[in-house]
Amino acid sequence: AQTGKLKVGFMLPYSGTYAALGNAIENGFRLYVNERGGKLGGREIEYVKVDDESQPAKGADNINTLIKRDNVDVVVGTVHSGVAMAMAKVAKETGTLLVIPNAGAVAVTGPMCATNIFRTSFSNWQPGYAMGVVAAERGHKKVMTITWKYAAGDESVGGFKEGFEKGGGQVIKELTLPFPNVEFQALLTEIAAAKPDAVYTFFAGGGAVKFVKDYAAAGLNKTIPLYGAGFLTDGTLEAQGDSAQGLLTTLHYGDGLTVPKDKSFRAAYAAAYKMQPDVYAVQGYDAAQLLGIGLSAVKGDFSKKPDLYKAMAAAKIDSPRGAFTLGKNHNPVQDIYLRRVEGKENKVIGVAVKARADPGSGCTM
Amino acid sequence: MSIDAKLVGARDVHVHYGEAHVLRGVSLTIRAGEAIGLLGRNGMGKSTLIRTLMGHLRASRGRIEIRGQDGARMRPDRVARSGIAYVPEGRAIFGNLSVRENLMVAARPGTGGRDDWPLPRILDTFPRLGERLDHGGQQLSGGEQQMLAIGRALSTNPDVLILDEATEGLAPRIVQEIWRIIGTIRATGIASLIVDRNFRTVLANTDRVVVLEKGLVVLEDRSAALAAQPVELARRLGV
Amino acid sequence: MDFATFLVQCLNAVQYGLLLFLVASGLTLIFGIMGVINLAHGSFYMIGAYLAFSLAPVFGGAFLPTLAAGLVLAVIFGYLLEWLFISYLYERDHLQQVLMTYGLILVFEELRSILVGNDVHGVPVPGWLSGSIQLGDLMAYPVYRLVISGVCLAVAALLYFVIARTRLGMMVRAGGSNREMVQSLGIDIKFLYRVVFAAGVALAVLAGMIAAPVSSVYPGMGAQVLIVCFVVVVIGGIGSVRGAFLAALLVGIVDTFGKVLFPQVAGITIYLLMAAILLWRPEGLFRQG
Amino acid sequence: MPERRDVLLRARGVSRRFGGLTAVSDVSLDLAEGEIHAVIGTNGAGKSTLINVLAGEIAITSGSVELLGADVTTWSQPKRARAGLGRSYQRTTIFPRFTVFENCRMTAQARWPVPWNWWTAAGNCPMSNAAAAEALEKTGLAGLESRIAGALSHGEKRQLEIAMCLATHPKVLLLDEPLAGMGPEETERMLGLLAGLKAGRAVLLVEHDMDAVFRVSDRITVMVNGSVIASGAPPAVRADPEVQTAYLGEVHVD
Amino acid sequence: MSARARLAAPLVVTAAFAAFPLLVTGFYLEFTTKVMILAIFALSLELLVGATGLVSLGHAAYFGIAAYATLLLSPQYTAANFFWLLPATMVCAAIYALAVGALSLRTKGVYFIMVTLAFAQMAYYVFHDTPLGGGTDGIYLNVKPAVAIAGWTIVDLGNPRTYYYVVFGCLVLVFAFLAILLESRFGRALAGIKSNEQRMRAAGFPTFWYKLAAFTLAGALAGLSGFLVAVKDGFVNPEMLSWHESGAVLLMLILGGMGRLSGAVLGAFAFALLQLFFQWEVVFGNFAQHWQLLLGGTIIASVAFMPQGLIGLPAQLRAWRSRRAARARDA
């Protein structure tokens, strides 16, 4: 059996728009490992980091740096879907274990799926679908969607549409604007003129903050309810202030969960990093758990790849979000929560869909 | 101001362009009210000397004096503000400014608050410019640009006017006009340093003439005296 | 689109255009008139937004003092920056400025990350401007956005006046055409350029500070705005404040209606506009002079 | 009427407007082989504009231009140049970073361009090298071949300007103030050169140096404000009172 | 410098590169391969910027289009033939370059910079906003093209060492081609156009066509590098066409020193190595996270102290020394 250190390579954004997410993921991962005395499956863990800059064009080179120069055993990353696609390609070719702690690109666990690629976060489809179900349940008939014209947005809206139309609703218009444009005023005017029953949206980061504020400033929040995938209000509430109050979003994590694991996780995270964890930290934490489960199963012997992967695929992960398993395509089968913004929190007010797997269409594994 | 006050002085000035040694020890003095002609064949260093006096080029050796101050380290704008105006060869008018703006951009009273060259007088002198006041400098004909460059220099009401080939490309009538103006300028006590290809006219309109050859002063005398020895001069100028 | 909606969209377009002008105005000054290709302009905008965020607590959230303090800092900052990094580039190939200002972008972004972190922040709209005006039953228009437009108009007018009508403006423009000759006429071009550069930085910072409450504050916000600003300056004709103003409005209109009418190609509408205008008038709408 | 030689360039009713300003107005002139035809006139009279229009550098507003018997009114400037029209500029337009020799060779190449031959070095083209060397020799720049053109003195640049024009072996030469910036010695040389050049060529000379103009030209056209006010043999033009008041002033040409 | 000495340096460098894969495998081999591809990309831009004076800020478009073409023209489950795929992708890039060039060459200076940028953005959004090439997520190449004649596979592009030599061969060929081209009459005409287009027209050069030819050729060569990258990574993404890429390659040129072919190659290596170095945790520990600060600082310093770029450094040192000597002589 192998006894030396196990090298984990973080390929995450440490600069640019997503830098905060990258840091949260790393923190979450390290927290789990530290809780186990710096070891997983009996192997001491050593880290190597690469800033992926959220640049897909550099994706292949960056992951190659980790795999070929730094000889890492596992790659953990990343946030940006395009970069994750490039990583998946290289991981597949080199057979390196890849754990994706955020990027929700459907293809990675769809046509691109592979035995050595795992995701501990979500697919873009999942929260969207869940919100579609909720919107239909709440009796809305005609809904407009608005998002950036890019893959993540399309996939999220696609999920919403599927869930919503299954419930008898109808998406009357899909508004898009070029990524990463944040001038929403024109589209808000469109919404105001069309007067739909509700609006579903997928934005993240700075765009999410601005959209929510603009939506409120235009007075639309009083007449047309706004629903979103959870990223709309995750890590952005401080910036959104009053304008986000009462918003409903769906995600696999939230505040005020009654999961015991969550309580201990939050306490530990706060103690370790002097700040509150967010969903990205949870995803990082779970990535470490998943790896830990696999390594324990093979007693730290990384050379037993098939057993390792089998154990990981079958893992039941005791996540702060609530325990979850992986689907055939290595994407979490998880509860998606419905959350309402209260103060600076995304309060969980119920489960939107239970143990929902991503359809994983195209995955032949 | 005493009449023979030294305004600009160069002593034993050497200038290099990289390896090329272009001025090899030139001395020159411009006193108040004095008109000096600077002659020499192409490439002998006339413009180099002028640009050194203006502070655009650094002398590798020697001393430059501007109104008694060390000019070697003076920036060109300080030199200009001590009352020295410059019409460079090739005009260098501001193409993106209108004619009026070209004439206004640097306009200021001279030393002692003199304001001999207000805009109307400049336009009187060059009526052609008056017709084209609102046109862009870029659009002027070559000669019009030349007039503009001179007018612009006058607008700073200088004590010393340095003209490097200022009559290049001007119609004979305008050239006469310019020489007349130089005469007027002389009469008002403004000193001038004139480079011009027409050495006869230079001789006739200056007090003193300096001839440069390969970076050295090879001839320097009162204009009247030189006019009397045309052969020597012609030899130096290669005629 | 009914008529009322159309009118509101026009308002949106104009308002966006004016905001663009505000950001582009500093660029017009530095790029169009001084002739320095300043890629770091977006960074100054970002710095402005972060200043608005960081300075607000210092002044207890009071808007105007924060603004004033930010502008003073910006001027000092711009002045030093020109002196340290830009002043010796004028005589060189213009492309060196590209490289230099690119280096500055990296440094600014990273310093921002070290000093302020990478979180997204919001800046509250000042209380006395936080109302909104109801436009029919359609939507409410925030007063603050209208105020921004007012500020943009004022800046446009002031800038036009200074550049086109004052001696200072002439000197700056002359410097863009022939630095050496400007010096020969007794104008201290070094100092002048330093001041103009500082003013350009201050304008970008002003834009960032004013836009912060509506745009929020986030990493990478500068890069986004930079290219659009270049487009504005180029369409307008380099060196022309008037051109930049019109171009900003035009871009605002095309972008706004592009998004609404042709969402599929919304990404390229402004570039199409630019290409079309430059093919029609290869020097922009208003050439300088 | 003197005996007519072959007209190499014929301009008929040439006009050029800039916005409201008519820079060249209805100018007709013939450049005959073996003749130096001077165009003189006040500053801003439209001489350079006329050259620009004839050379095809700027578009003509109305009128027609005929070169070596072909109507070239709609031809581009490079096409006219290849057909044998050479010009110099009033403001020096050289290649400042190249050596003096390369400057000339560059323009000489226009006659043997073969752009598709990408494997032979330009320096190995004997024709262009010979043409360049000859042009430099004629203009008195021999000895300065390896100097960087941008570092020449003003007058030397003016000489180079002419040399570059000659290196293309034009049949029709349009010279815009070739003597400007030249010292007395160089002026002498240039006048000698001009006199030698006209054999087999037609030369249009724009110049403000009246001594020179009256010495070398066979025919003079005088322009004022875009229009021709006089044209003919030098003595007649000199005697024309209108020309005297408008242009010559009290210059006495001897 | 004697003629022999002048020839010695490139020969030594070429030999070193040829021997490199014998000594090194794995990461550094692939890294060097990647940088050589970038060097080809930079060389193609050098033809425009350095040789013709046309500053294009949209050069990544041709790079990206060729990369996309490589994937889109490859059959789904079988290998495409290298010998027709490579020319086909280069032609795709060249056609777009021809179209863009024909329109944008009407403008000058900064306007040209911006128009090329605009057309590149257009291509970018075509791939970004439409499902043509998988949208923002990009697409994969399933099977690498085969270098095969009549069904006989000659070399295996999947082998990193082989691929290194393929890329190296391309680099040498492109370099040599450009070196000869720039000395030819066509190349000198481009140099003349860069220096003074007005004069070239007056002399009789139809400068527009010369520029268009250069522009198209540069597009085709950029296409070559795009092809090589696509085959190497097997993945393309719209970001390959973004203005960041166009900007980065321009920066390589400036950093290396413009107007010399070796400057472009040097710049590509310097830029990539600096980035790699500053990102290296072994050296910079946790500060490696802030590698952009160091890179930015280095760039600023290099502009301040190396106005002619890396390639001009020796000349700059020589000038400095001779100036010091002259001063000592005078004193």
Ligand SMILES: Nc1ncnc2c1ncn2[C@@H]1O[C@H](COP(=O)(O)OP(=O)(O)OP(=O)(O)O)[C@@H](O)[C@H]1O
């Ligand atoms: N920037 C420069 N770099 C190198 N050499 C130069 C530079 N400028 C001028 N020279 C050289 O210095 C010498 C003197 O030039 P300068 O311009 O002073 O001559 P000049 O007397 O003014 O001639 P002209 O009457 O032709 O204007 C010339 O031989 C010229 O080639």
Ligand SMILES: Nc1ncnc2c1ncn2[C@@H]1O[C@H](COP(=O)(O)OP(=O)(O)OP(=O)(O)O)[C@@H](O)[C@H]1O
């Ligand atoms: N591009 C332009 N736009 C507007 N006006 C122009 C343009 N070019 C020339 N002009 C004007 O046309 C007139 C004729 O100019 P041109 O250069 O032909 O004069 P010229 O006879 O060569 O004079 P000079 O002897 O002074 O060189 C001038 O008044 C000039 O200002």
Ligand SMILES: [Mg+2]
């Ligand atoms: Mg001179």
Ligand SMILES: [Mg+2]
């Ligand atoms: Mg003229």
